[in-house]
Amino acid sequence: MIKGYAVLDFVGKSVMDSYQGVTQFIQLVVDSLAEGFRPPLRIRETVQQLYFIAVQSLPIILFCVCFAAMVTILESSFHMKLVIQNDSMVPGFAAMLILRELGAVVTALLVTSRVGAGIAAEVGTMKITEQIDALRMLGIRPIHYIVVPRLIASVIGLAILTIIANLVCLFVAFLVSEIYLGFTSGLFITGLVRFIHFQDLVFSIIKGACFGFVIPLVSCHFGFLCASGAEGVGLATTRSVVASSVIIIILDFVLSFVFSFFS
Template sequence: MTTIYRDVYSFLELVKKTVMSLFLKPLRVKETFQQLYFVANGSLWIIVFCVCFAAVVTILESSFHMKLVIQNDSMVPGFASLLILRELGAVVTALLLTSRVGAGIAAEVGSMKVTEQIDALRMLGIDPIQFLLIPRLIATTLGCMILCVVANLICIFAAMIISDQVLGYTPSMFLTAMNRFVQFRDLIFSVVKAMFFGMTIPMISCFFGFRCKSGADGVGSATTQSVVFASISIIFLDFILSYTFSYFY
């Protein structure tokens, strides 16, 4: 138990230092853009591909269940869109970013730790948090928000096509049904969720990267742990945020 407390304390300490560095020290703009390119542009096609299939599954499963229960699936486009906006878009994007970007950050920072590059940075008087974490934090947060918007809209578009081709609801009928349930604030809440998820991923990845033990095993272990903990944190955060946002409805 003592180890868990110590780990939580270390993580909170890292969060505190990050927040202070974020507001007190100058930003590495070029590095931030490089990271943003890696996070957003680099993950775009993977995310689009995955959310398209997630949308297909959502719409078909919803239709199947509705037909099973009330023998009518006319409401499916509406609440499938709501499900996509409230949950699927943000969570799938964040989980995919965790496995691609989070693992990458943990491995990169872990390798730097193992090869004593982080110690070298400290020796040169450079704050590793300022140098490594802040650009990644900003890039992942912004990237996650951008990708969340793209994922949500592409997901709805894919759902619309499937509704037209499989369920027989024309795009106009789909949009009418969607309008019945979906509001603009659903997208806002989704982006807010993405922002929190985007902050969580580099924080956890860098935390495990900074604590990486020496050797190839250490880097592998840090990467695995960062993906696992980031995924768990995203699911947990999703619950908290969904519960909080439910008060606005």
């Protein structure tokens, strides 16, 4: 009996907590959008953030995406041979997978773990060292000062990163299929032309921008809620990485589902 109550209590509390968290998050999203259109536009800060988010993440993203592309093409070849006893379609399929899913998602997950975690740690540290209170005392709106530049930079940055990642990924896939799997470049390009349309690239960029919208907001949300002490910062960082990753995967599914009706 008592155990039943305890379970009920636990469930009720978690539901209430997550409800509160979600409403606070929505409030943050609304506020950031409102603040985003308020002058002054802090261009220098935004460019600095763009450098941190996009330029500094580029090497690591390219590195990972190259390996991911190689694996994708090897695995596609394996599956194609298994099902239709013929792997002539492999380049086209691999390219399609890369463009539709891999490029955007892998980029976004890597950015989450690097930039998202970084933002959460930074904002959390600002919160526990009372820098955010100090901002408010000096009459600065923290959302305008902290969230907006990161948000704008991240949306632009991820859109660009996604394009670059996709192109590099395709190029690596091309190299692997030619050198290791023995396709001629003509075959590869025929496959590309047959399976890939320009809209796939557009969808991919839209995906990247959406992920770029989510990452800084989630990180700032958990940063603002950060509890004091070393433990608080670590926890805020962890939570923001997990929440962003899950949201990215769910969002990816929703977008893929919606886009599947356009192709």
